Amino acid sequence: MTLFLMIITALLAYLLGSIPFGIVMARLFGLGDLRQIGSGNIGATNVLRTGNKLAAFLTLLGDSGKGALAVILARAILGEQLAGIAGLFAMLGHLYPVFLRFKGGKGVATFLGTLLALSWPVGLLACGTWLLVAVITRYSSLSALIAALLAPLYAAFFYHLHGAILVLVLTGLIFYKHRDNIARLKAGTETKIGQKG
Numbered sequence: 001m002t003l004f005l006m007i008i009t010a011l012l013a014y015l016l017g018s019i020p021f022g023i024v025m026a027r028l029f030g031l032g033d034l035r036q037i038g039s040g041n042i043g044a045t046n047v048l049r050t051g052n053k054l055a056a057f058l059t060l061l062g063d064s065g066k067g068a069l070a071v072i073l074a075r076a077i078l079g080e081q082l083a084g085i086a087g088l089f090a091m092l093g094h095l096y097p098v099f100l101r102f103k104g105g106k107g108v109a110t111f112l113g114t115l116l117a118l119s120w121p122v123g124l125l126a127c128g129t130w131l132l133v134a135v136i137t138r139y140s141s142l143s144a145l146i147a148a149l150l151a152p153l154y155a156a157f158f159y160h161l162h163g164a165i166l167v168l169v170l171t172g173l174i175f176y177k178h179r180d181n182i183a184r185l186k187a188g189t190e191t192k193i194g195q196k197g
Contacts, residue, residue, distance in 0.1 A: 013070040013086040017093020021062030043105040064113030071117035087114040108144040119159040138192040141181035148174040
């Protein structure tokens with residue numbers, strides 16, 4: 001593995017991750033500027049606040065798919081080590097997209113898509129955790145935080161130690177991007193799934 005390949009992989013994965021599917025879907029469906037709606041976030045949860053379930057679903061597919069695609073392509077062409085690098089930089093692209101002046105989303109869908117591609121058992125467990133907490137609490141942010149918190153443990157058991165370390169880094173990014181949500185959850189003012197912001 002050469003430094004050149006690492007840099008190219010990171011750059012291409014970052015650019016793929018930077019594609020803002022929420023913004024694209026909002027424009028395609030005539031929903032306006034997503035950054036001026038609800039929470040202002042560019043992800044599927046905020047698209048859902050517009051009331052357009054199809055646009056939200058397509059955003060979820062796009063945002064999760066770009067993380068998965070980055071991992072799958074890097075693994076197929078360059079091997080497992082670069083697959084991890086691709087997943088990390090696709091995530092960074094979503095969080096800090098060059099196309100939106102580095103103001104991106106919270107990264108949950110991209111995180112889950114990346115996990116599914118890195119190790120499908122880990123990804124399924126994380127998705128199942130998100131879904132279970134979401135059904136019980138109806139808080140997307142809390143679901144994401146708990147799924148992200150448990151994901152490194154899932155990776156340690158069902159993937160491998162280096163993979164668990166990578167997932168721990170991704171978890172740290174999720175928590176950092178959700179710091180405002182954490183404050184609102186503590187204050188009892190966080191918006192629930194389907195509720196307009």
